[in-house]
Structures are given as C-alpha cells and as structure tokens.
Amino acid sequence: MTETFFTELELELRKGTSKKGHPFRYFTLATIGQGNIARLRTVVLRRVSEDFKLIFYTDRRSKKIEHIKENSKVSLLFYHPKQLLQLKIEGKAEIISDSEALQKYWSGVQPTSRKDYTTSNAPGTPISNPDTVEYLEDKNYFTIIEVTLSKIEYLKLKRPNHLRILFSKGDGDWDGEFLVP
Template sequence: MLIDLFNETWRELEDGTKKYGHPFRTCSLATAEISRGIRQRTIIFRELTKKKTLLFYTDLRSTKIEQINKNPDGSVLFYNPSIQLQIFISGKIKIHSEDSLWNDHFMNIEGRSINDYNTQYAPGKPIKNPIAVTRTKDLNFAVLELIPDTIEYLKLREEPSGIRAIFKLQDQEWNKTFLVP
C-alpha cells in the first residue's frame, strides 16, 4: 500500500503541471527569512522533471532569491480539495539563471507572462500607482528547482481517520513509512 501512495503522489504532481485546472498547479512555497522566520507565498508549479525535481519561476530580484541564497532549505505544500489530499515536500532549492535549464524555460516565456519579469523595479518595491508600472526590455527571470528529500502524504478522507505516510530520500532510495494521521 505504501508504494501505491508514493506512486499516487508523483502522479498527482505530474497532473498538476499537465491537466488544466488541477489544484496542484498552484502551491505554497516556504523559505526562511533570517530576521522574521518563515515566509510563504503562492506560486505556480511549472514542471516535474524526469529526475523528480520540481520547477517554479520567479523574478531574479525577488526577496525569495536572497532568502534561498542564504538558506537553500525550502518546502512546498499542495492540496487537492476534491480528494482531500495534502502533499508536503521539503528539500533544497537551487536557483537557475543563465544555465541550460534556465535557457530551456526562458525561451518559453511569452505573451503576458513577460510582464511577470520585466518591471523596472524589483517585486515588492512601493509604488504610487499600480497601473503605471514601468516595464523594460530586460527579463529578470529565474527558475527555482526544489530537490526533494522528504515528502509527507496525508489523505484526510480515508476511513476511519485518514492515511498519512512519509517518504524520505536516503542514499538515493525512498524509504516509506506510515504515520499516525
């Protein structure tokens, strides 16, 4: 049964990037702030790689970049309300800018998505008028790659009290264990 839960986890993650409207398309990314603890934000899940790493896009000037540079530990939380499935993944985050992985994704930025990375000022800078954001030709684009080492699976709907499991990567193998829900 553990292998079924493990496989369901990867299948749901894959569906999150491939199926329109899947709830795993958006998730919460948590990183550490030196002075204020943990910082969370909702992001778009872009790709589950063949190596089972998770990719996300961001502005290279965002505060999360500085946080990850100081502490690469991070986590993401996914939730699918229709099946009451929560997936928590933690690991190390690697920042890609101007390498081959970055280039593959950079080439796909088009249309309105360009505006996510071409503002004159960094995200979070105070402005007077949200409609008059100045844009440049430069794209401040980065790819974040979460390399998982721990996955927690929790299905709330299962009887009698839910099913919970943890998968931990040790020596290139995923150890699988049930947990009390």
C-alpha cells in the same frame, strides 16, 4: 506497501503541470527570511523533472532569492480539495543560473506572462499607482528555481481512517513509513 501512495502523489504532482485547473498547479513555498521568520507565498509549479525535482519561476530580484541564498532549505505545501490530499514537502532549492537553461525555459513562457519578469523595479517596490508599473523591452529578470526533494509527508483525509505516510529519500530510493494521522 507504501509504493502505491508514492506513485499516486507523483502522478498528481505531474498533473499539476499539465492538467488545466489541477489544484497542484499552485503551491505554498516557505523559506526562512531575515530574522529567522518563515516567509510564505504561492508560486506556480512549472515542471516536474524526470528525476523528480520540482521547478518554478521567479524574478531574480525577489526576496525569495535572498532567502534561498541565505538558507536553501525550503518547505512546500500542496492541497487537493476534492481528494482531501495534502502533501508537505521538504527539500533544497537551487537557483539555476545556466544561461542556456534559462533561455530554453524563457522561450516557453507565454508572451503575456513575460511581463512579470520585466518590470523596471524589483517585486515589492512601493508604487503610488498600479497602472504606473514600467516594463522593460530588452531586459528580463527571469530565473528558475529547482527543488530537490528530501521528504514528503502524504496525508489523505478519508473515512473510516485518515492515512498519513512519511516518504524519505534514501540512497537513490524513496522509503515510506505509515504514521499515526
């Protein structure tokens, strides 16, 4: 009975990578940083793989890389305001270091977006003026993060009753159970 809702959430996530303006294009990524403090930031959903892994890009010098190396468990939050649909996702992040995969994805990054991965200083480095950021011509710090999903909580706000379902990854399949909203 929950399969229809899983199909819906998977379709919406895939639309986030292909449909211009789709609210699932951007999501909140939570990691646990130093001092066991939750660290949140918005990232861009770049791809949903055939085996349903979520992929985003980052600068390999960013703090999120440190956090993922310390603790690969992450949480993701997606919200679709028109559908009143929220997805809370738990999973394990993997930093992809395969040079062939990196080159494949890098070649797909728009030239205007490449500068985000070519700054001479690491993200978060203090600067005196935003116009003085230096970009490298022959080097980049582009990397891919791939999240293997383990749980998805689906919450749809609707009348007369809200709908909440927890999907858990079993032995290759997703099992769903309804929850009190």
